[in-house]
Amino acid sequence: MRVFARTPIDLAEQRVPRGRVYLIPERCKGCKLCVVLCPRKVLQESREINAKGYHFPEIVQGKGEECVHCEFCAMVCPEFAIFTLEVPT
Numbered sequence: 361m362r363v364f365a366r367t368p369i370d371l372a373e374q375r376v377p378r379g380r381v382y383l384i385p386e387r388c389k390g391c392k393l394c395v396v397l398c399p400r401k402v403l404q405e406s407r408e409i410n411a412k413g414y415h416f417p418e419i420v421q422g423k424g425e426e427c428v429h430c431e432f433c434a435m436v437c438p439e440f441a442i443f444t445l446e447v448p449t
């Protein structure tokens with residue numbers, strides 16, 4: 361079986377955005393949707409808990425620069441507890 365990998369012809373010209381993650385821990389309800397759906401695996405559940413008793417997400421150590429500002433985390437968060445801003449590069 362032949363497998364064709366699709367590579368955009370202008371891949372080298374494309375700029376990959378960078379994002380910075382912001383969290384409002386007291387809003388989080390620990391559903392982990394943002395953790396599971398982040399395509400770059402930037403987030404993980406922290407050991408800390410908020411006032412409601414939920415473990416909120418944190419940045420995986422060493423992955424602080426890997427967010428691509430896709431905003432999936434913000435889109436899926438039911439509590440509007442997480443968002444990203446683009447970092448100028």
Ligand code: SF4
Nearest residue numbers: 398427428430431433
């Ligand atoms: S914006 Fe995208 S890459 Fe960045 S933390 Fe959210 S889901 Fe992950």
Ligand code: SF4
Nearest residue numbers: 388389391392394437
């Ligand atoms: S999606 Fe929102 S509520 Fe769920 S764990 Fe992430 S920040 Fe918390």
